[in-house]
Amino acid sequence: MKIAEVSERYGISPDTLRFYERIGLIPPVNRNGGGIRDYSEIDIRWIEFIKCMRSAGLPIEVLIEYVRLVQQGDQTIEARKEILKDQREQLAARIMEMQKTLNLLDYKIKVYENAILEKEKELLSGEA
Amino acid sequence: MKIAEVSERYGISPDTLRFYERIGLIPPVNRNGGGIRDYSEIDIRWIEFIKCMRSAGLPIEVLIEYVRLVQQGDQTIEARKEILKDQREQLAARIMEMQKTLNLLDYKIKVYENAILEKEKELLSGEA
DNA sequence: CCTTGACTTGGAGTTAACTCTAAGTGTTAT
């Protein structure tokens, strides 16, 4: 699969895909004769994984380290697990933060809705 | 309350507090004789609100607009409510994204734990 | 053969949100 198709399918610009590869956020992609990237199934799965992790805000630095470890083979399994566990905890904390903010937003929206209703009532009684 | 105390209490650097005020993310803070900021109860509540919103990733631009509207008084209530509703929806979507990533992380961690157990079993049978 | 258009690289530019610096003023403790 060529870069344009991958870009289209996952909503990641070709520039960003090349950037990800350049910095080691995804492993090197094979090229055809003319040096043009030909993404394999495995490459695609890497992109899906990275897209998911990035969408949740995991830092690129950490993911680069993870990818590096995967490429080193089985003796890095323990280290990889630790990275994921660490990131999992941080992510869970962020989600809780955001849930708190969501609740506050919901509360404030309700307050505004009541305020608007009040104003409409006043308007009506003023008209009477 | 002086800037150092506010900074300490909310874990926001004095630089950032001044920056927030400069760009209109919090309303102007009163000064004492020598031009030094003296944060009121209301200022403090703004800071708590902004801290909460920022911790969930709401963009500064949007919050500046919200603060601007609040300062214009009651005729902006409808517009303010719309901003909050809009941000609420975006936040809910981000939380769902992140929850999906959290699930994937949990799954992957479990896979790693099994892989490690397998390796230990092999080691044991190799020793026997 | 020549143009069009997708691709390549290395490197510069952009954006959001701080974070720091310089130069100066005001306050406080000895």
Place this chain on the structure above:
DNA sequence: ATAACACTTAGAGTTAACTCCAAGTCAAGG
């Protein structure tokens, strides 16, 4: 009263994560 320190401003610098650009290669259609 003078040294040390907190504060002021305007503006420059930093960081993460892209995003764009220039210059060049290559395959395919007219």
